[in-house]
Amino acid sequence: MKKLITTLCMLCGLLFTAGAQVITGTVNLPGANILEKGKTNATKSDAVGNYKIRVSDPNATLIFSYVGYKTKEVKISGQSTIHVELELSASSVQExxxxxxxxxxxxxxxxxxxxxxxxxxxxxxxxxxxxxxxxxxxxxxxxxxxxxxxxxxxxxxxxxxxxxxxxxxxxxxxxxxxxxxxxxxxxxxxxxxxxxxxxxxxxxxxxxxxxxxxxxxxxxxxxxxxxxxxxxxxxxxxxxxxxxxxxxxxxxxxxxxxxxxxxxxxxxxxxxxxxxxxxxxxxxxxxxxxIGKGTDWQDELFxxxxxxxxxxxxxxxxxxxxxxxxxxxxxxxxxxxxxxxxxxxxxxxxxxxxxxxxxxxxxxxxxxxxxxxxxxxxxxxxxxxxxxxxxxxxxxxxxxxxxxxxxxxxxxxxxxxxxxxxxxxxxxxxxxxxxxxxxxxxxxxxxxxxxxxxxxxxxxxxxxxxxxxxxxxxxxxxxxxxxxxxxxxxxxxxxxxxxxxxxxxxxxxxxxxxxxxxxxxxxxxxxxxxxxxxxxxxxxxxxxxxxxxxxxxxxxxxxxxxxxxxxxxxxxxxxxxxxxxxxxxxxxxxxxxxxxxxxxxxxxxxxxxxxxxxxxxxxxxxxxxxxxxxxxxxxxxxxxxxxxxxxxxxxxxxxxxxxxxxxxxxxxxxxxxxxxxxxxxxxxxxxxxxxxxxxxxxxxxxxxxxxxxxxxxxxxxxxxxxxxxxxxxxxxxxxxxxxxxxxxxxxxxxxxxxxxxxxxxxxxxxxxxxxxxxxxxxxxxxxxxxYVYEGVFHTQAEIDAQTVQTNVKPGDARYKDVTGDGFLNADDRIVMGxxxxxxxxxxxxxxxxxxxxxxxxxxxxxxxDRTEGTGLNDPSGTGNKSLNLLNRWTPSNPDSNIPRAGYSNVLTSTYQLMDxxxxxxxxxxxxxxxxxxxxxxxxxxxxxxxxxxxxxxxxxxxxxxxxxxxxxxxxxxx
Known part of the structure; x- marks a missing residue:
């Protein structure tokens, strides 16, 4: 009896699927519509264009469509894989x-x-x-x-x-x-x-x-x-x-x-x-x-x-x-x-x-x-x-x-x-x-x-x-x-x-x-x-x-x-x-x-x-x-x-x-x-x-x-x-x-x-x-x-050769005399940033x-531009600094254009601007x-x-x- 029921179920399944076929393939568009012509079974292509659809007849016709694209009909003719490219309607873009x-x-x-x-x-x-x-x-x-x-x-x-x-x-x-x-x-x-x-x-x-x-x-x-x-x-x-x-x-x-x-x-x-x-x-x-490497506070906080x-x-x-x-x-x-x-x-x-x-x-x-x-x-x-x-x-x-x-x-x-x-x-x-x-x-x-x-x-x-x-x-x-x-x-x-x-x-x-x-x-x-x-x-x-x-x-x-x-x-x-x-x-x-x-x-x-x-x-x-x-x-x-x-x-x-x-x-x-x-x-x-x-x-x-x-x-x-x-x-x-x-x-x-x-x-x-x-x-x-930053005073001789800035030392910041009047004052500022x-x-x-x-x-x-408000490039303060400042001005490094540590003539200038x-x-x-x-x-x-x-x-x-x-x-x- 049990074998008879199993056999009947298999026969029913064969009758049900007679003529049915699964078609797979790709469409060049995600979300394209795929429909068996004259039937109600349909599907859509996925995010990369793949699709799968069960059809009732090996000789059926599939209809591929998408809004704004030309509809295409493809006869299966016994194929199991069909790839389709839909073309845009030449007359309009329908998005x-x-x-x-x-x-x-x-x-x-x-x-x-x-x-x-x-x-x-x-x-x-x-x-x-x-x-x-x-x-x-x-x-x-x-x-x-x-x-x-x-x-x-x-x-x-x-x-x-x-x-x-x-x-x-x-x-x-x-x-x-x-x-x-x-x-x-x-x-x-x-x-x-x-x-x-x-x-x-x-x-x-x-x-x-x-x-x-x-x-x-x-x-x-x-x-x-x-x-x-x-x-x-x-x-x-x-x-x-x-x-x-x-x-x-x-x-x-x-x-x-x-x-x-x-x-x-x-x-x-x-x-x-x-x-x-x-x-x-x-x-x-x-x-x-x-002291060695000391504490890396980035490693401690991140x-x-x-x-x-x-x-x-x-x-x-x-x-x-x-x-x-x-x-x-x-x-x-x-x-x-x-x-x-x-x-x-x-x-x-x-x-x-x-x-x-x-x-x-x-x-x-x-x-x-x-x-x-x-x-x-x-x-x-x-x-x-x-x-x-x-x-x-x-x-x-x-x-x-x-x-x-x-x-x-x-x-x-x-x-x-x-x-x-x-x-x-x-x-x-x-x-x-x-x-x-x-x-x-x-x-x-x-x-x-x-x-x-x-x-x-x-x-x-x-x-x-x-x-x-x-x-x-x-x-x-x-x-x-x-x-x-x-x-x-x-x-x-x-x-x-x-x-x-x-x-x-x-x-x-x-x-x-x-x-x-x-x-x-x-x-x-x-x-x-x-x-x-x-x-x-x-x-x-x-x-x-x-x-x-x-x-x-x-x-x-x-x-x-x-x-x-x-x-x-x-x-x-x-x-x-x-x-x-x-x-x-x-x-x-x-x-x-x-x-x-x-x-x-x-x-x-x-x-x-x-x-x-x-x-x-x-x-x-x-x-x-x-x-x-x-x-x-x-x-x-x-x-x-x-x-x-x-x-x-x-x-x-x-x-x-x-x-x-x-x-x-x-x-x-x-x-x-x-x-x-x-x-x-x-x-x-x-x-x-x-x-x-x-x-x-x-x-x-x-x-x-x-x-x-x-x-x-x-x-x-x-x-x-x-x-x-x-x-x-x-x-x-x-x-x-x-x-x-x-x-x-x-x-x-x-x-x-x-x-x-x-x-x-x-x-x-x-x-x-x-x-x-x-x-x-x-x-x-x-x-x-x-002010316009022009580097630093490298030597005392450079300081003595000018009259624009007073009370400066070697390694201090040098600013441009924009007006050319021989003095550095508020009139020498420019609009920057x-x-x-x-x-x-x-x-x-x-x-x-x-x-x-x-x-x-x-x-x-x-x-x-961004202003370097953090002071990473500014050697006037005592916080930690960028490695760029290892090349700051010192008596043993007088050619540097980065001010000396602790320089005092700090003014808002193009030095603070960063690309x-x-x-x-x-x-x-x-x-x-x-x-x-x-x-x-x-x-x-x-x-x-x-x-x-x-x-x-x-x-x-x-x-x-x-x-x-x-x-x-x-x-x-x-």
Whole structure:
């Protein structure tokens, strides 16, 4: 009986599979659709183009398709392996691009927009989305403010458009505008806290695409917040014909990317002896060589650090309900001891088609972040020092522990000493945050071509910060008997958008889209802090703030702002050849004066697709060719609330009748005329594609002028006010951008290359009624006055032969007499420095062979300066020094152009300027994809930096250096 059942089952299986066959192969595109003709079974190609499909008949026909490419039908004819190359449609490039309040096909875009797809940024260990932008888009400069887990980055799109207002771009995450300002509570009044990255709450693994809107045609629809560019982030949604379960995880190890080349113990001891002699002090070390290597404080404070990420997602695009659900756990130890970040996040995106007229969609995400941080910026006149400062300020001549096993916290000439190790290990700095970001949208189509859409969005942020600086191990704690801080901050941001869209094609040649709408947004921000000091015992710390005996500083604040806006846009194209986009936005903001609540921001753009002209059809190598130009006005409202109003402070007290009486006084002068900064920008561009789109080129030239700068002006003391915010002055940015990409090889071996270059030149065109000693008309912001360094006085004879500088000795710095009047004074200073790079670039190469893929991504920056504030190259102080100073001037080395140890004529000069140009290998990744679509990969981040800069990283992060990461990861299709 048992054998009979087995035989019947085998016969049934044979009948069921009769004629069925499994076909495998490759397509030259990831995500291509493969369908058996006349049947419902279908699949998609994976990340490297592999596919597998079961067909019902050996003589069936497969249909290969992809949006924007020619559909191809292939008859199986008994084959088991079929490789296909799809060609782009010669008539158009059909890529869909997300723009403000809608989408457009790439071929119809008249503005300057860069797209970064998920395939370009996947499997990179980034804690926040802004890290993924480095080098990916022309004209976008991303620099690292801190290398700490969750550290901030600075983003500049086509330069800085403001001096006192914000310069960060506006982020629009699933239709909800978010400005990347700090959402953290403040630290102590001594400047102990460095804000973290607000975007670190967004899980980068959920991102589907990033659009960078750069010119006014693209950004003017965002009006008062478009001057600094707009970055639109779209997260993943349900797709495919079935239910897909994916796991994405990686594990890696981080190490400090670059160790400073510093003096060892013996070398620094000899330096300190020289320093003491120039100050007529006894030498501190009788036998410097006996100290040997001494303590390498970089080895003591840095460590190999773990990083891991795990995500499970569930998605489906079948039927009337499409959804994407993901859960993520991210854990990154910092390369500096006692630093870490964890993130737990959850997302649900869903789209439900109720009927032919009604559609409901929602995007909801929740994240919790926990940061254990260390100081990354120095503050309080050296009372608090960053990690970097602890390393290069501390002498290698002292050990970590003394003979009793206690931490050594003092070394030669240290005025504010502490043990770098003990201070970092003992400081408590814990920042916790909860963030909820989401929206619900309803679409209604009452008639064909007409769509009403209403969206309700909300962004809730709740963050708490706890800091404690022990009196026994930190300088600031010892100064105040222990210093603590507890801070809370709650931010509620609500958005409502209502739009109507009408689309119509007339007589097959006229394509019209009309958009109109009203939006409203309001934010409430509450914070409270308590800062006690004078603790009886470090062990209790913040657990017993009631026992603190010092003067406790208590503060709280509540601010609100709101904005109402009307938007409109027209997109028109004729004969798929002539393109017009015009938009208008009116913003009313509570931040500005009573007479200037409303600002108006128009734009217009034209496009001409030459490739559609009959005379171009004979040029077969041209796939697409479009000229475009635009002009528009955008604004900037990123100032604090109530800046136009007269304000009071109650922090002062006065004496009446010999009694201390609480009182209030004016702190700001009312300015009812305060209004927007406005930036006018024009852009001319070219989009071209050649050889069936295998070679792609985009080029832009732009110029943007910002006027009515929001500028804080110092007032005369007799006015009773110290300063006021006014509109005055102007700033200009102009430059060009080039993006070039090509599919160099196709077939079994593939090679795709993409590169971009951006050049920007910035200058202040006017200061208006403002005065400044750090801003100069005709120069970029960030420059400063200084002397021209010309080396040193090598001998007494050189000193005697000149009259410009007096009271100098051999080995002292020599400065140029710029005016030629025979004296060195303030008139000899020049404007020097360039804090923003003139050129930024990125180069990406993706090589593929069968199931293997190799990605190499390079990124660089050129013609930017950084001042060497660390003193590594300055022999006037006693901290540890660069090995360059081994060649300093000494009586036995008189030809050196590096000043002598302890030289006293230190002036701000070109000696402090350092070239911060660099080229980085940002990412190298080798992956293998299985037929199932699952893959494994090895990846390296920030592997090598080519630069002449002697600090930790020319890209920034000197207070907390950046890391090199090596990791192994898997993507499993479950």
């Amino acid at each position: 869909v691009v997300v723009v403000g309040y809608g989408t457009q096909q790439r071929k119809d875009i008249t503005g300057s927009i860069s797209t970064i797809s998920a395939s370009k940024i996947k499997n990179q260990p980034a804690v926040s989305v802004d890290q993924l932008l480095q080098g990916r888009a022309a004209g976008v400069d991303v620099s690292q403010a801190s290398g700490a887990p969750g550290g901030r980055l600075n983003i500049r799109i086509r330069g800085a458009s403001s001096l006192n207002a914000g310069n960060e771009p506006l982020f629009v995450i699933d239709d909800v505008p978010v400005y990347n300002s700090s959402k953290d509570p403040s630290g102590t009044s001594y400047g102990t806290f460095t804000a973290t990255n607000a975007l670190a709450s967004l899980n980068p693994n959920d991102i589907e695409s990033i659009q960078v809107l750069k010119d006014a045609s693209a950004t003017a629809i965002y009006g008062s917040r478009g001057s600094n560019g707009v970055i639109i982030i779209t997260t993943k949604r349900g797709s495919g014909n079935g239910i897909a379960v994916d796991y994405n995880g990686y594990y890696g190890v981080q190490t400090v990317a670059n160790k400073l080349k510093l003096m060892n113990g013996a070398q620094h001891a000899a330096f300190l002896n020289d320093w003491a002699q120039t100050r007529n002090l006894p030498i501190p070390f009788a036998r410097p060589d006996s 460590r190999p650090a773990m990083i891991q990420n795990h995500q499970v997602s569930l998605s489906s695009g079948k039927g009337n309900l499409k959804y994407f659900v993901s859960g993520n756990y991210y854990n990154q130890d910092g390369i500096v001891i006692n630093s870490n970040m964890k993130r737990y996040s959850f997302r649900v995106n869903a789209d439900a088609k109720i009927n032919e007229k009604v559609k409901v969609s929602q995007s909801l995400s929740y994240s919790r972040t926990i940061n254990r941080s260390v100081p990354t910026t120095g503050a309080g006149s050296g009372n608090v020092r960053s990690v970097g400062e602890k390393i290069y300020d501390t002498s290698p001549t002292i050990p970590v522990f003394d003979e009793n096993g206690d931490y050594v916290d003092y070394w030669y000439n240290a005025g504010k000493a502490e043990s770098p190790v003990a201070s970092l290990l003992s400081v408590k700095n814990k920042l916790e945050g909860d963030n909820f970001l989401g929206n619900v949208a309803l679409e209604y189509k009452p008639i064909e071509n007409l769509t009403f859409r209403s969206l309700l969005g909300i962004n809730l942020t709740n963050r708490s910060n706890q800091e404690y600086y022990p009196r026994a191990t930190t300088y600031i704690g010892g100064l105040l008997g222990g210093l603590g801080m507890i801070g809370e901050r709650k931010i509620t941001n609500i958005l409502n958008e209502n739009t109507v869209r009408y689309t119509k094609i007339f007589k097959q040649k006229h394509n019209l889209e009309l958009l109109g709408g009203f939006t409203w947004q309001k934010e409430q921000d509450f914070s409270a802090t308590t800062e006690p000091s004078g603790f009886a015992d470090d062990r209790l710390g913040l657990n017993s703030i009631g026992s603190a005996t010092g003067a406790t500083i208590i503060g709280s604040s509540l601010t609100e702002w709101s904005m109402a806006s009307f938007i409109g846009r027209v997109n028109y194209q004729y004969d798929n050849k002539y393109l017009l986009t015009a938009s208008f936005r009116a913003d009313g903001s509570s931040k500005f004066g009573a007479d200037n609540k409303w600002g108006y921001f128009p734009s217009v753009a034209l496009g001409y697709r030459l490739s559609e002209e009959p005379f171009m059809k004979g040029l077969k190598f041209i796939s697409d060719l479009k000229l475009r130009g635009s002009y528009g006005l955008t604004g900037n409202q990123e100032i604090g609330s109530y800046q136009s109003l007269a304000t009071l402070t109650t922090s002062n007290a006065y004496i009446f009748d010999n009694k201390l009486v609480p009182a209030a006084r004016h702190t700001r002068l009312e300015n009812g005329e305060l209004k927007w900064e406005k930036t006018g920008q024009w852009d001319v561009g070219l989009d071209a594609a050649f050889f069936n789109n295998r070679l792609r080129l985009t080029a832009d030239y732009y110029k943007k002028d910002t006027r009515n700068l929001l500028f804080t002006i110092d007032l005369q003391a007799y006015s009773g006010y110290s300063s006021a915010l006014y509109n005055t002055g102007g700033l200009q940015n102009k430059g060009f951008e080039i993006s070039l990409g090509g599919d160099i090889f196709t077939g079994n071996f593939t090679w795709t290359a993409d590169m971009n270059l951006g050049h920007n030149k910035s200058k202040i065109t006017s200061l208006g009624r403002a005065t400044s000693t750090t801003l100069f008309v005709g120069y970029p912001p960030g420059n400063f006055l200084g 360039n804090s923003l790079p003139e050129f930024t670039y990125g180069i990406s190469n993706v090589f593929g062979y069968r199931n293997f893929s190799l990605t190499v991504f390079l990124q660089g920056s050129a013609k930017a 911060a140009s660099y080229l980085k290998i940002r990412n190298v990744q080798l992956s293998y994809t299985f037929r199932s679509g699952s893959s494994v990969y090895l990846s390296g981040q920030n592997l090598l930096t080519k630069t002449d800069y002697i600090g930790y990283d020319p890209d920034g992060g000197g207070g907390y250096p950046t890391a090199t990461t090596l990791m192994f990861g898997v993507n499993l299709k479950l």
